[in-house]
Amino acid sequence: MTALAGEELRAWLRYIHSITGIHLDESKSYLIENRLSGLREAEGCATLGELYYRVRSDRGTTLRRKVIDAITTGETYFFRDQNPFELLRHKLLPELIDRRSRELGPGAVPLRIWSAACSTGQEVYSIAIVLRELLDDGSGYRIRLLGTDISDQAVSRASYGTFSNFEVERGLSGDKRDRHFARHGDGWRVRDELRAMAVFRTMNLMEDFACLGRFDIIFCRNIAIYFKEEDRVALFKRIARVMEPDGALVIGSMEAVATLCPEFEPKRYHRTVFYALRT
Ligand SMILES: C[S@@+](CC[C@H](N)C(=O)[O-])C[C@H]1O[C@@H](n2cnc3c(N)ncnc32)[C@H](O)[C@@H]1O
Structure with a gap:
């Protein structure tokens, strides 16, 4: 097969950007070739040019969704980077619960948490574990924990809540694993009480939400x-x-908001930075 280059490469780059927002430059041709080769074969196309033509002339969304599943990087693991979950456990949740209880008086305290671009769900279940460990069975709270991702495949895996041994070992202590997961075939499945805390749906962050x-x-x-x-x-x-005006945004350790978007101001908790809305 000839290497992806020239106008054919640029057409794929433009298309990937238009459907996902992901920006790849021409040096990433090998990555596109690697990620799309399975789909190209499955669709019986000899070249990525032929696959491109087929995807663009598909009147439904099936092929587009398959390109999205193939091209996205779902790299994730439980309690990724640790610090954001310490921030959640020791600062964001206790302070939020205090504020909401004071404002709203007696009755269930609403807690609304969103993991945007949640991949296969490890981030959402890590948040659910923190909630469970902090709030026991959650009675007294109205918890809405939402996970969204652009990839149908990632969302359906997240919804199912099954993980391989390798995935569970990345980030979970044996104790957390045994408390929150049950054996499922060769791997593990999130226990019902944790699974029931989360809702997942497919959503593109480039669109209005x-x-x-x-x-x-x-x-x-x-x-x-x-x-x-x-x-x-x-x-x-x-x-x-x-x-919410007193809400908090947590981003990746390699990312920045405040320099891009004056609506946000950085706040620090130990070694973690999170963002609040400027008042
Ligand atoms: C590297 S993973 C990050 C997962 C998790 N947030 C973490 O930090 O471990 C990036 C995720 O973003 C998703 N993604 C890519 N483009 C997206 C978009 N436009 N809207 C929503 N999700 C997107 C991918 O499908 C992938 O699952």
Whole structure:
């Protein structure tokens, strides 16, 4: 097969950007070839040019969804980078619960948390574990824990809540694993009480998401890094609009918001930076 280059490569780069927001430059031709080779074969196409033509002339969304599944990087693991979950456990949740209890008086305390670009669910279940360990069975709280991702495949894996031995060993202590997971075939499945805390849905962060309502805490980690600056700015502005005025945004350790989007101001908790809306 001839290497992907020239106008054919540029057409794929433009298309991938238009459907995902992911910005790849021409030096990434090998990556596109690698990621799309399985789909090319499955579709019986001799070249990526032929696959491109087929995808663009597909009147439905099936092929587009398959390209998205193939091209996205779902790298994730439980309690990734540790510090954001310490921040959640020791600062964001206790302070939020205090504030909401004072404002709303007796009755269930609403807690709305969104993991945007949640991949196969490890981030969402890590948040659920923190909630469970902090709030026991959660009675006294109205918890809304939402995980969204653009990839149907990732969302359906997250919803099912099954993980291989390798995935469970990446980030979970034996104690946490035994408490929150049960053996399932060769791997593990999230226990029902944890699974029941989360809702998952497919969603493209490049599109409007005001319909999701408002959130107290938003994790949007390790995704903006793949976007062009103008797309990042637009994304963070949309996020600002769905955050409660006293909410918190947690991003990846390699990412920045405040320099791009004046709506946010950085706050520090030990070694972690999170973002609040500027008042
Ligand atoms: C590297 S993973 C990060 C997962 C998790 N947040 C973490 O930090 O471990 C990036 C995820 O972003 C998703 N993604 C890529 N483009 C997206 C978009 N436009 N909207 C929503 N999710 C997207 C990918 O499918 C992938 O699962």
